Amino acid sequence: MIPVTRELVTGIKLTNYKDFIVEHLEDCPKEDKLSRLKHIWSMPKFGQLPKKPTKLKLLEHTRAYLLYLVSTTIFVDASQRSTLISYLQLLRDLDEAGKYAWGAVALAFLYRSLSKVADRESHFSGLATLL
16 A cells, blocks of 8 residues: 655756766666656666675665656556656655655646546556556
């Protein structure tokens, strides 16, 4: 069960995506537009945990996996095949990540998507299971 009544899910506007990605995942794709992290880059890089990982490697792989999981469950947008880097802010401190109201933000994302569909602005995005 994902929590609905906990800390508000917010973030700050990032100005330097490359440095932010390197700080939290150690590596960064060689692309110009880094506001989204493509799954085609992250899956081969973080899909398999190295043998005898250091604590830092374990944290980086865990962040990458959770970032992928969040983008394919709560903030689903099948047309993108990528994840907004801004979500990585929520996974900096894994102890803190569990304190967020993920359920509330999932519903807000779903309602916003439904609003866009009703206004014929966009296709459906969001966790259809909640619908």
